[in-house]
Amino acid sequence: EVQLVQSAAEVKKPGESLKISCKASGYSFTSHWIAWVRQMPGKGLEWMGIIYPGDSDSRYSPSFQGQVTISADKSTNTAYLQWTMLKTSDTATYYCARQEEAERSYWFDPWGQGTLVTVSS
Amino acid sequence: SYVLTQPPSVSLAPGETARITCGGENIGSNSVHWYQQKPGQAPVLVIYYDSERPSGIPERVSGSNSGNTATLTISGVEAGDEADYYCQVWDSTSDQSVFGTGTKVSVL
Numbered sequence A: 001e002v003q004l005v006q007s008a009a010e011v012k013k014p015g016e017s018l019k020i021s022c023k024a025s026g027y028s029f030t031s032h033w034i035a036w037v038r039q040m041p042g043k044g045l046e047w048m049g050i051i052y053p054g055d056s057d058s059r060y061s062p063s064f065q066g067q068v069t070i071s072a073d074k075s076t077n078t079a080y081l082q083w084t085m086l087k088t089s090d091t092a093t094y095y096c097a098r099q100e101e102a103e104r105s106y107w108f109d110p111w112g113q114g115t116l117v118t119v120s121s
Numbered sequence B: 001s002y003v004l005t006q007p008p009s010v011s012l013a014p015g016e017t018a019r020i021t022c023g024g025e026n027i028g029s030n031s032v033h034w035y036q037q038k039p040g041q042a043p044v045l046v047i048y049y050d051s052e053r054p055s056g057i058p059e060r061v062s063g064s065n066s067g068n069t070a071t072l073t074i075s076g077v078e079a080g081d082e083a084d085y086y087c088q089v090w091d092s093t094s095d096q097s098v099f100g101t102g103t104k105v106s107v108l
Helices: none
Strands: A003-006 A010-012 A018-025 A034-039 A045-052 A057-060 A069-073 A078-083 A092-102 A105-111 A115-119 B009-012 B018-023 B033-037 B044-047 B061-066 B069-074 B083-091 B096-099 B103-107
Touching: A003 A092, A003 A105, A010 A018, A018 A034, A018 A092, A018 A115, A034 A078, A034 A105, A045 A069, A045 A092, A045 B096, A057 A069, A078 A092, A105 B033, A105 B044, A105 B083, B009 B018, B018 B103, B044 B061, B069 B083
Parallel strands: A010 A115, B009 B103
Antiparallel strands: A003 A018, A018 A078, A034 A045, A034 A092, A045 A057, A069 A078, A092 A105, A092 A115, B018 B069, B033 B044, B033 B083, B061 B069, B083 B096, B083 B103
Protein backbone atom coordinates (compact mmCIF):
# COMPACT_ATOMS: atom_id res chain seq x y z
CA GLU A 1 0.00 0.00 0.00
CA VAL A 2 1.33 3.43 -0.96
CA GLN A 3 1.50 5.63 2.13
CA LEU A 4 2.79 9.04 3.11
CA VAL A 5 3.13 9.59 6.85
CA GLN A 6 3.84 13.11 8.06
CA SER A 7 5.42 14.34 11.27
CA ALA A 8 3.37 15.51 14.23
CA ALA A 9 1.88 18.95 14.83
CA GLU A 10 4.25 21.75 15.82
CA VAL A 11 3.86 24.92 17.91
CA LYS A 12 6.61 27.48 17.32
CA LYS A 13 7.35 31.14 17.97
CA PRO A 14 7.91 33.76 15.27
CA GLY A 15 11.52 33.79 14.12
CA GLU A 16 12.14 30.14 14.94
CA SER A 17 13.16 27.52 12.41
CA LEU A 18 11.29 24.32 11.57
CA LYS A 19 11.63 21.21 9.41
CA ILE A 20 8.64 18.90 8.92
CA SER A 21 8.78 15.51 7.27
CA CYS A 22 6.88 13.16 4.99
CA LYS A 23 7.93 9.49 5.00
CA ALA A 24 6.97 7.43 1.96
CA SER A 25 6.42 3.68 1.74
CA GLY A 26 4.97 1.13 -0.64
CA TYR A 27 6.51 2.44 -3.88
CA SER A 28 9.80 3.54 -5.44
CA PHE A 29 10.48 6.84 -3.65
CA THR A 30 13.05 7.98 -6.21
CA SER A 31 10.69 7.58 -9.18
CA HIS A 32 7.89 10.00 -8.29
CA TRP A 33 7.77 13.72 -7.59
CA ILE A 34 6.52 14.72 -4.12
CA ALA A 35 4.50 17.93 -3.71
CA TRP A 36 3.86 20.17 -0.72
CA VAL A 37 0.50 21.93 -0.37
CA ARG A 38 -0.51 24.59 2.17
CA GLN A 39 -3.97 25.03 3.64
CA MET A 40 -4.41 28.05 5.87
CA PRO A 41 -7.18 27.88 8.49
CA GLY A 42 -10.57 27.83 6.78
CA LYS A 43 -9.03 28.38 3.34
CA GLY A 44 -8.31 26.47 0.16
CA LEU A 45 -5.38 24.46 -1.14
CA GLU A 46 -2.20 26.17 -2.37
CA TRP A 47 0.56 24.40 -4.31
CA MET A 48 3.94 25.26 -2.80
CA GLY A 49 6.38 23.22 -4.84
CA ILE A 50 7.67 19.78 -5.73
CA ILE A 51 10.81 17.69 -5.51
CA TYR A 52 12.07 14.69 -7.45
CA PRO A 53 13.86 12.55 -4.86
CA GLY A 54 15.81 10.72 -7.56
CA ASP A 55 18.04 13.74 -8.17
CA SER A 56 16.63 16.34 -5.74
CA ASP A 57 15.45 18.56 -8.61
CA SER A 58 12.93 20.99 -7.08
CA ARG A 59 10.48 23.60 -8.33
CA TYR A 60 8.67 26.27 -6.33
CA SER A 61 5.57 28.38 -6.70
CA PRO A 62 6.62 32.04 -7.00
CA SER A 63 4.55 32.67 -3.86
CA PHE A 64 6.80 30.38 -1.82
CA GLN A 65 10.16 30.72 -3.59
CA GLY A 66 12.71 31.91 -1.04
CA GLN A 67 10.29 31.40 1.86
CA VAL A 68 10.70 27.64 2.28
CA THR A 69 13.09 24.87 1.24
CA ILE A 70 11.98 21.49 -0.05
CA SER A 71 14.43 18.60 0.24
CA ALA A 72 14.51 14.79 0.21
CA ASP A 73 16.62 11.99 1.68
CA LYS A 74 16.74 8.90 -0.52
CA SER A 75 18.28 6.80 2.25
CA THR A 76 15.21 7.19 4.46
CA ASN A 77 12.49 7.72 1.81
CA THR A 78 11.62 11.03 3.42
CA ALA A 79 10.77 14.44 2.00
CA TYR A 80 11.08 17.63 4.02
CA LEU A 81 9.68 21.15 4.15
CA GLN A 82 11.81 23.67 6.00
CA TRP A 83 11.60 27.26 7.26
CA THR A 84 14.52 29.28 8.66
CA MET A 85 12.43 32.09 10.14
CA LEU A 86 8.76 31.39 10.82
CA LYS A 87 6.07 34.09 10.74
CA THR A 88 2.60 34.02 12.25
CA SER A 89 1.26 33.91 8.69
CA ASP A 90 2.88 30.47 8.27
CA THR A 91 0.21 29.03 10.56
CA ALA A 92 -1.46 26.36 8.42
CA THR A 93 -1.79 22.67 7.75
CA TYR A 94 0.84 21.38 5.32
CA TYR A 95 0.24 18.31 3.20
CA CYS A 96 2.65 16.25 1.17
CA ALA A 97 1.35 14.25 -1.78
CA ARG A 98 2.80 11.95 -4.41
CA GLN A 99 2.55 13.35 -7.91
CA GLU A 100 1.24 11.08 -10.63
CA GLU A 101 1.53 11.91 -14.31
CA ALA A 102 0.33 11.02 -17.78
CA GLU A 103 0.94 12.87 -21.03
CA ARG A 104 2.11 16.11 -19.42
CA SER A 105 -0.70 16.21 -16.89
CA TYR A 106 -0.02 15.83 -13.20
CA TRP A 107 -2.20 15.03 -10.19
CA PHE A 108 -1.73 14.08 -6.55
CA ASP A 109 -2.40 10.68 -5.00
CA PRO A 110 -2.13 9.72 -2.23
CA TRP A 111 -1.80 12.54 0.30
CA GLY A 112 -0.20 12.53 3.72
CA GLN A 113 -2.41 13.11 6.74
CA GLY A 114 -1.19 16.70 7.13
CA THR A 115 1.00 18.52 9.66
CA LEU A 116 -0.53 21.45 11.54
CA VAL A 117 2.02 24.21 12.15
CA THR A 118 1.02 26.91 14.62
CA VAL A 119 3.20 30.00 14.90
CA SER A 120 2.33 32.26 17.82
CA SER A 121 4.13 34.44 20.29
CA SER B 1 -0.97 32.93 -13.27
CA TYR B 2 -3.79 30.62 -14.28
CA VAL B 3 -7.01 31.04 -12.26
CA LEU B 4 -9.61 28.35 -11.60
CA THR B 5 -12.98 29.57 -10.30
CA GLN B 6 -15.50 27.40 -8.47
CA PRO B 7 -18.85 28.32 -6.86
CA PRO B 8 -18.35 28.72 -3.08
CA SER B 9 -21.19 26.38 -2.17
CA VAL B 10 -23.77 23.96 -3.48
CA SER B 11 -26.71 22.78 -1.37
CA LEU B 12 -29.03 19.95 -2.31
CA ALA B 13 -31.26 17.24 -0.89
CA PRO B 14 -30.33 13.56 -0.65
CA GLY B 15 -30.78 11.76 -3.95
CA GLU B 16 -30.32 14.87 -6.08
CA THR B 17 -27.45 15.40 -8.54
CA ALA B 18 -24.62 17.76 -7.66
CA ARG B 19 -22.81 19.51 -10.49
CA ILE B 20 -19.70 21.37 -9.37
CA THR B 21 -18.12 23.61 -11.98
CA CYS B 22 -14.50 24.71 -12.39
CA GLY B 23 -14.02 27.65 -14.74
CA GLY B 24 -10.76 28.60 -16.42
CA GLU B 25 -9.63 30.10 -19.72
CA ASN B 26 -9.68 27.32 -22.30
CA ILE B 27 -9.62 24.73 -19.49
CA GLY B 28 -10.78 22.12 -22.00
CA SER B 29 -7.23 22.05 -23.39
CA ASN B 30 -5.94 20.93 -19.96
CA SER B 31 -6.60 17.76 -18.01
CA VAL B 32 -8.55 18.44 -14.82
CA HIS B 33 -8.36 16.52 -11.58
CA TRP B 34 -10.75 16.64 -8.60
CA TYR B 35 -10.30 16.14 -4.86
CA GLN B 36 -12.74 15.63 -2.00
CA GLN B 37 -11.82 16.96 1.43
CA LYS B 38 -13.96 16.13 4.44
CA PRO B 39 -13.63 18.22 7.62
CA GLY B 40 -10.40 17.53 9.46
CA GLN B 41 -9.13 15.14 6.80
CA ALA B 42 -6.61 15.22 3.98
CA PRO B 43 -7.83 15.62 0.39
CA VAL B 44 -8.65 12.46 -1.56
CA LEU B 45 -8.45 12.12 -5.34
CA VAL B 46 -11.90 11.36 -6.80
CA ILE B 47 -11.40 12.08 -10.53
CA TYR B 48 -8.21 12.33 -12.59
CA TYR B 49 -7.55 13.07 -16.24
CA ASP B 50 -10.97 14.77 -16.62
CA SER B 51 -13.12 11.66 -16.13
CA GLU B 52 -11.12 8.72 -14.79
CA ARG B 53 -12.10 7.28 -11.41
CA PRO B 54 -9.46 5.91 -9.03
CA SER B 55 -10.21 2.51 -7.57
CA GLY B 56 -12.73 2.72 -4.76
CA ILE B 57 -14.55 5.77 -6.12
CA PRO B 58 -18.19 4.89 -6.99
CA GLU B 59 -19.58 5.14 -10.53
CA ARG B 60 -22.00 7.87 -9.46
CA VAL B 61 -19.00 10.22 -9.40
CA SER B 62 -18.06 11.45 -12.87
CA GLY B 63 -16.24 14.28 -14.59
CA SER B 64 -16.27 16.17 -17.87
CA ASN B 65 -14.27 19.01 -19.38
CA SER B 66 -14.87 21.21 -22.40
CA GLY B 67 -14.36 24.80 -23.47
CA ASN B 68 -13.97 27.03 -20.42
CA THR B 69 -15.65 24.75 -17.85
CA ALA B 70 -14.91 21.42 -16.20
CA THR B 71 -17.64 19.72 -14.20
CA LEU B 72 -17.66 17.19 -11.39
CA THR B 73 -21.00 15.38 -11.17
CA ILE B 74 -22.17 13.39 -8.17
CA SER B 75 -25.40 11.50 -8.77
CA GLY B 76 -27.72 10.50 -5.95
CA VAL B 77 -25.90 12.52 -3.29
CA GLU B 78 -25.71 11.09 0.21
CA ALA B 79 -24.87 12.61 3.56
CA GLY B 80 -21.40 11.11 3.19
CA ASP B 81 -20.75 13.31 0.14
CA GLU B 82 -20.74 16.45 2.28
CA ALA B 83 -17.26 17.88 1.80
CA ASP B 84 -15.19 20.53 0.09
CA TYR B 85 -14.29 19.76 -3.53
CA TYR B 86 -11.29 21.20 -5.39
CA CYS B 87 -10.35 21.08 -9.05
CA GLN B 88 -6.69 21.14 -10.11
CA VAL B 89 -4.71 21.49 -13.33
CA TRP B 90 -1.06 21.60 -14.29
CA ASP B 91 -0.37 24.98 -15.89
CA SER B 92 2.30 24.24 -18.49
CA THR B 93 2.88 27.97 -19.10
CA SER B 94 4.16 28.56 -15.56
CA ASP B 95 5.15 24.93 -14.88
CA GLN B 96 3.16 24.71 -11.68
CA SER B 97 -0.02 23.19 -10.33
CA VAL B 98 -3.06 25.33 -9.69
CA PHE B 99 -6.02 24.51 -7.45
CA GLY B 100 -9.53 25.88 -7.80
CA THR B 101 -11.08 28.03 -5.11
CA GLY B 102 -13.07 25.11 -3.70
CA THR B 103 -16.79 24.30 -3.40
CA LYS B 104 -18.53 23.28 -0.21
CA VAL B 105 -21.23 20.68 -0.87
CA SER B 106 -23.98 20.51 1.73
CA VAL B 107 -26.59 17.78 1.76
CA LEU B 108 -29.71 19.10 3.49
